[in-house]
Amino acid sequence: MMMKTEKIDLMEKFGRFNDHYHPRIVAEVNGQQAKIAKFKGAFIWHTHEHEDELFMVIKGTLKLEFRDKTVTLTQNQMYAVPRGIEHRPVAEEEVWALMFEPATTINTGNAEGDLTRDSLDWI
């Protein structure tokens, strides 16, 4: 397992990139990773078959769409998406998000394609 024992300043790290739906790893504990990403626009509908995913909004307003409901999250609000549940993040304006999920999680889940990031970098 990779661990970094240094202070992790999320705002400083968000300041280092500007692309969207490209997660970066900021921490790893117990085989789970904390990742940050900027979202803008609609992502794709996807499912993680074996991994739950926790979203936390650091800045902006995130709509987490499900087939039966939409959950709107703002700063310091979270939502735990259970494995197997289809979801789609939508950000009308740019959102800064923190995610917690297993190190093995692929961003697009079962919907691999152009938006898939196979190998994530630490930031």
Place this chain on the structure above:
Amino acid sequence: MMMKTEKIDLMEKFGRFNDHYHPRIVAEVNGQQAKIAKFKGAFIWHTHEHEDELFMVIKGTLKLEFRDKTVTLTQNQMYAVPRGIEHRPVAEEEVWALMFEPATTINTGNAEGDLTRDSLDWI
């Protein structure tokens, strides 16, 4: 595994209690829990032998003391404490903190005593 599929508003949940060093569970994903607590004063020196622990400050200034250094965290800053590393949180003024760790983690680690919370409640 216990999962709640509802929006988790951290500030609203912090508003529901005032005691210190008494973590409450707010989310569980992949056997890991997100917990919130208010810290004030110095906690005890302790170690988690088998669990890494990720701290994130939501409000205030937290000093994470180690035997060889002190890390000071403010809002939106995190630190991953590796398993086996002795540490002590110190909050000169009240701190609101978010932690990520296995559901099995005991707050006082190897230093069980008066401050130990054997069974945590969800909030």
